[in-house]
Amino acid sequence: MSLQWSSDLEIGIPVIDSQHQRIVEYINGVELAHQHHSQKELLVVLDELVDYTLSHFEFEESLIEEAGYPFTKAHKKVHALFTRRVQGYQQRAKAGEDVTEELTHTLKTWLVNHIKHDDRDYTGVVKDNMNEATKRVKAKSGSWMSRLFG
């Protein structure tokens, strides 16, 4: 069954929400490839999924590190653990094993758990940091405006 994106999966940071949504689309793509009985399609989607997920992790890690989120290292460790797992599945799929059912179940549960529990924990810190940064930029441009036009 495909995973439907819904508002209860949103953490309230649009850039992260859209990345998560994209990962859900890839997971559904893996299932679709399985339904098409196309090993070739499956391997392509898996590659894309892994690549995209890794970029997302890197992005998320830099965002929380920048915001001074106190559990950045732990978050990174969980990402690394998950990456190794998915790569393991990828190897097995390349070797011709049918891992789709197990893999999509793992992906769906992991993503939903991760979003609802781990990611929501950093939302506040990251949002505060973003608001502060916006204020600083505004203050800067404000003084520049007043120097010029004041």
Place this chain on the structure above:
Amino acid sequence: MSRFVWSKEFELGIDIIDHQHQRIVDYINQIYDISLKAQGTCGSVEVTDADTADLKAVLASLVDYTLSHLAFEEALMEEAEYPELSEHQLVHRQFSELIGSLKARFDQGEEVSQRLASVLQHWLIEHIMTEDKRYAELVKHKLLGIEPDKHRHWVQQALSRHFQ
């Protein structure tokens, strides 16, 4: 085995860890609910294929999530320079092997889901109430900048003495 009822005494005061523990409890209770449903009303145990599929899915998620939780905890301890980290890691590794082998037995067709849930339930309570309470203070102090609250501790003790 009975349903795991979460209570405040299991809270460590580190939100993300408390949430992870509660998620594990949810999974344990899902196993309990599926097994209870299979037992039916007349006492006969009738595990349908659908129940087995449900159990398989929940067990996979439970084991996965627990391993992820242990990794998260170890990273926190490492960062807080918790002195008993290596002992903790050893216990975590042994425990991971235990639940991994129970899961493998279930996948081979052995009905060990209740056993796995009950092992996790006991381990979780013990783990939260002893080991976790020890590292939590250090993590709160070093990573979150929260000073150890001796007074609250004293108040809690008094409360539990007089109102339980």
